[in-house]
Amino acid sequence: MLYYFFRALENFGIPGSAMWGFISFRALLALIFGLSISLWFGERFIKYMRRHHIGETARDASIDPFGVSKVGVPSMGGIIILVATLVPAILLGRLRNIYLLLMIVTTIWFGAIGFLDDYIKIFRKNKEGLAGRWKLIGQALMGLIVGLTLYLSPDAVIRENIETQRVGHTSEVVYKSEAVKSTKTTVPFIKNNDFDYASIAAMAGKHKQAIGWGIFVLVVVFVITAVSNGANLNDGMDGMAAGNSAIICITLGILAYVSSHIEYAGYLNIMYVPGSQELVVFICAMVGALIGFLWYNAFPAQVFMGDTGSLAIGGVIGVMACIIHKELLVPILCGVFLFESVSVIIQTQVFKFYKRKNLRVRVFKSTPIHDAFRRLDSQLDPTSTYLLRNWPRGAWHESKITVRFWITTILLAALTIITLKIR
Numbered sequence: 001m002l003y004y005f006f007r008a009l010e011n012f013g014i015p016g017s018a019m020w021g022f023i024s025f026r027a028l029l030a031l032i033f034g035l036s037i038s039l040w041f042g043e044r045f046i047k048y049m050r051r052h053h054i055g056e057t058a059r060d061a062s063i064d065p066f067g068v069s070k071v072g073v074p075s076m077g078g079i080i081i082l083v084a085t086l087v088p089a090i091l092l093g094r095l096r097n098i099y100l101l102l103m104i105v106t107t108i109w110f111g112a113i114g115f116l117d118d119y120i121k122i123f124r125k126n127k128e129g130l131a132g133r134w135k136l137i138g139q140a141l142m143g144l145i146v147g148l149t150l151y152l153s154p155d156a157v158i159r160e161n162i163e164t165q166r167v168g169h170t171s172e173v174v175y176k177s178e179a180v181k182s183t184k185t186t187v188p189f190i191k192n193n194d195f196d197y198a199s200i201a202a203m204a205g206k207h208k209q210a211i212g213w214g215i216f217v218l219v220v221v222f223v224i225t226a227v228s229n230g231a232n233l234n235d236g237m238d239g240m241a242a243g244n245s246a247i248i249c250i251t252l253g254i255l256a257y258v259s260s261h262i263e264y265a266g267y268l269n270i271m272y273v274p275g276s277q278e279l280v281v282f283i284c285a286m287v288g289a290l291i292g293f294l295w296y297n298a299f300p301a302q303v304f305m306g307d308t309g310s311l312a313i314g315g316v317i318g319v320m321a322c323i324i325h326k327e328l329l330v331p332i333l334c335g336v337f338l339f340e341s342v343s344v345i346i347q348t349q350v351f352k353f354y355k356r357k358n359l360r361v362r363v364f365k366s367t368p369i370h371d372a373f374r375r376l377d378s379q380l381d382p383t384s385t386y387l388l389r390n391w392p393r394g395a396w397h398e399s400k401i402t403v404r405f406w407i408t409t410i411l412l413a414a415l416t417i418i419t420l421k422i423r
Contacts, residue, residue: 002091023257023277026092030281031288033088038292042080046296046303049074054122073301076118077293078309081242082111084289089282097278098155099323102146103316104282110228110315113138114307129307136225139315143224146319147217151181158182158325159272161265163192173266179274183212185325186270188332188419193269195328223327224318230337231314233344233368234405237398238301239294240370243406244336245313246290251333251413252320253283259324268420276324286316299399333416336409343369350387360384373401 006020019025049055055072086107093100117130150156157179163172183197197219198212235241258264260277290313296302317334321327331338347367354361362384365372372388373396380386396404 001095003094023260023280027253027280027284030088030092030285033092034084034285034288035292036288037087038080038084038289039295041083042077042292042296042303045077045080046074049076049303070301070304073304075122075304075306076115076308077297077303078111078114078118078305078307078312080296080303081286081289081293081305081309082107082312084292085282085286088285088288092285093281094278097275098149098153099276100278100282102149102319102323103279106142106146106315106319107312109142110139111308111312114232114309114311117307117311135311139225139228139311140221142315143221143318144217146224146322147220150220150323151213151217155275156181156323157274158184159262159274160184161194161269161271163269173269175262175266175272182271182325183209183216184271185216185328186420187328188416189422193420194271219327220322223322223330224315226341227318227321227330227334227337228311228314230334230341231317232307232310233340234337234370235305235307235310236368236370237374237402238299239297239399240402240405241305241310241313242290242294242297243402244409245317246287246294247406247409247413248317248333249283249287249290251416252317252324252326253280253287254417255326255329256280256283256320256324259326270420271325273324279320279323283316283320286313299402329416329419332412332419335412336405340368340370343367343372361387363387365389370401370405374398 003020003026006014006017009017010021053072054076055074086104089100089104095101113130113135117135120126121129159175159177159179160182161173161175184194185197187193187195196212197215198208200215201208201211204211231241231245234244256273256276256279258268259270259273260275260280262272265272293303293305293309297305314337318327318330321330321333343364344367346363350361350363360381360383362381363386365375365380365386365388373392376395377389380389
């Protein structure tokens with residue numbers, strides 16, 4: 001809203017009003033606003049929750065081998081992140097931008113799913129929370145909305161990159177003059193790094209483009225659902241999900257910025273996505289909100305994120321990756337989230353398989369995988385066989401696990417950006 005106000009003032013020659021036309025100015029301002037709101041609102045939110053004795057009851061101090069009790073710590077802290085993200089985004093963003101609108105709707109939608117889950121756990125005293133199938137339906141439905149919007153909206157377009165090679169000269173990247181709807185996406189480690197989903201249906205003739213869009217929408221649904229659940233599983237230690245998510249968001253912000261800048265996009269030989277610069281404003285607001293939240297969520301935590309935050313953050317990451325056509329880079333960038341999800345799937349399926357044979361066999365000490373690093377042998381089920389009982393050895397302090405997972409995410413983020421040049 002402020003963007004339109006100050007751009008109107010620019011017509012009257014008001015000094016300084018032209019700054020609001022610069023993405024860098026609005027993005028950094030969004031980060032500062034997000035951080036400030038998160039710090040200010042976070043303190044008041046925690047006091048309110050403690051005053052009304054709304055805290056975590058499902059956790060037990062015995063889970064932590066170092067004896068840190070987490071009973072009574074307020075949950076649903078994701079509300080802090082949502083407020084501190086949405087307020088700057090609405091104030092500083094161009095609300096006519098289809099991509100910014102998608103991000104706002106995604107944040108509210110996934111935040112509502114997470115809030116409902118936390119509400120059932122905390123106020124209804126049901127540890128199971130919202131049934132898993134309803135979560136998946138809500139996530140998939142939002143993924144479908146995003147996919148169809150990118151397909152149908154006339155504003156969701158790209159300009160395709162074409163690499164030309166001149167005799168005696170280095171290669172040069174040029175862009176088609178027309179912005180078009182496209183089923184292309186960026187893939188890592190390949191010289192011509194554009195992959196067209198329509199090519200999968202090449203045998204379909206004139207119908208291949210329609211089938212390509214169908215495949216694209218399904219991929220969008222899968223990516224958004226998977227990343228949202230991965231972020232949710234990663235939220236199990238103080239500062240873990242917030243730190244990892246901030247690193248991932250910064251990386252996506254960089255990718256969104258270069259995708260919106262025709263010269264930078266040409267240098268990296270990636271698709272030029274007009275209008276995606278508004279994503280930088282939104283993602284900077286979220287990074288500021290996450291950093292502010294870490295002030296209270298760092299070990300020992302004064303507040304937990306809850307599903308309200310983790311589902312929304314994962315949804316935002318998945319949607320943003322799809323908007324800038326970088327969804328196939330998600331397995332690298334969100335490698336920690338992927339590892340968390342895969343560990344749970346492996347543990348569950350192996351346990352079910354051996355249970356049919358009346359055996360209790362597990363692969364890891366505990367899942368999601370971050371929890372295996374703080375488990376002592378004395379905390380394991382003596383009636384079960386653990387295939388990886390000796391990995392990891394001993395128990396690590398929670399803060400050490402968190403920081404090492406952050407470092408891993410930083411390395412994966414760097415690798416994600418490097419893949420655009422390693423072909």
